[in-house]
Amino acid sequence: DTGVSQDPRHKITKRGQNVTFRCDPISEHNRLYWYRQTLGQGPEFLTYFQNEAQLEKSRLLSDRFSAERPKGSFSTLEIQRTEQGDSAMYLCASSLDLGYTEAFFGQGTRLTVV
Amino acid sequence: DQQVKQNSPSLSVQEGRISILNCDYTNSMFDYFLWYKKYPAEGPTFLISISSIKDKNEDGRFTVFLNKSAKHLSLHIVPSQPGDSAVYFCAALYNQGGKLIFGQGTELSVKP
Numbered sequence: 001d002t003g004v005s006q007d008p009r010h011k012i013t014k015r016g017q018n019v020t021f022r023c024d025p026i027s028e029h030n031r032l033y034w035y036r037q038t039l040g041q042g043p044e045f046l047t048y049f050q051n052e053a054q055l056e057k058s059r060l061l062s063d064r065f066s067a068e069r070p071k072g073s074f075s076t077l078e079i080q081r082t083e084q085g086d087s088a089m090y091l092c093a094s095s096l097d098l099g100y101t102e103a104f105f106g107q108g109t110r111l112t113v114v
Numbered sequence: 115d116q117q118v119k120q121n122s123p124s125l126s127v128q129e130g131r132i133s134i135l136n137c138d139y140t141n142s143m144f145d146y147f148l149w150y151k152k153y154p155a156e157g158p159t160f161l162i163s164i165s166s167i168k169d170k171n172e173d174g175r176f177t178v179f180l181n182k183s184a185k186h187l188s189l190h191i192v193p194s195q196p197g198d199s200a201v202y203f204c205a206a207l208y209n210q211g212g213k214l215i216f217g218q219g220t221e222l223s224v225k226p
Contacts, residue, residue, distance in 0.1 A: 041218055
């Protein structure tokens with residue numbers, strides 16, 4: 001399977017702990033996106049990379065959130081000092097850099113902060 | 115502010131009938147629109163898209179219509195099948211890519 005892969009699928013953590021998620025995009029895709037989805041809502045944009053450059057960050061991405069894509073391949077999303085409001089599905093997507101084109105999503109990481 | 119809106123949280127149709135899912139947007143800069151389907155515990159899957167220079171795009175049982183003057187698009191599924199039961203998201207983007215702006219989703223239930 002050469003789709004977008006996310007790890008872990010589920011994460012339960014205590015409030016105040018740090019968590020890190022990983023995303024492996026489709027290999028030839030140079031754009032990588034992170035979204036967050038809460039119950040009853042559509043995915044909300046967090047940030048995106050073109051190769052290793054982080055081109056845009058949402059105001060939703062507080063200073064507790066950081067994302068990296070060090071070699072333009074996989075990406076990590078870290079949340080420091082987690083809060084209960086961080087509980088959500090974190091989705092990663094990738095796409096080609098061909099102007100208007102669809103993004104392909106991974107299965108997501110479900111974060112629960114207790 | 116919600117730039118892409120799906121005002122119907124749910125829709126129920128009989129198998130074989132037409133399903134019509136609606137989406138409204140406010141940002142006139144959007145020039146490309148996509149529909150995604152999402153099953154529980156899975157990521158969204160791309161379904162069909164349309165450029166703002168067109169008013170219709172068709173792919174098998176799925177047709178998307180765009181009315182730019184009304185800032186409205188719709189997804190038609192004909193005939194509907196039980197396997198189409200899922201949450202459908204409308205999404206928009208502009209300026210040749212970058213972030214997708216999603217609606218809240220409509221949960222479609224197709225009953226046998």
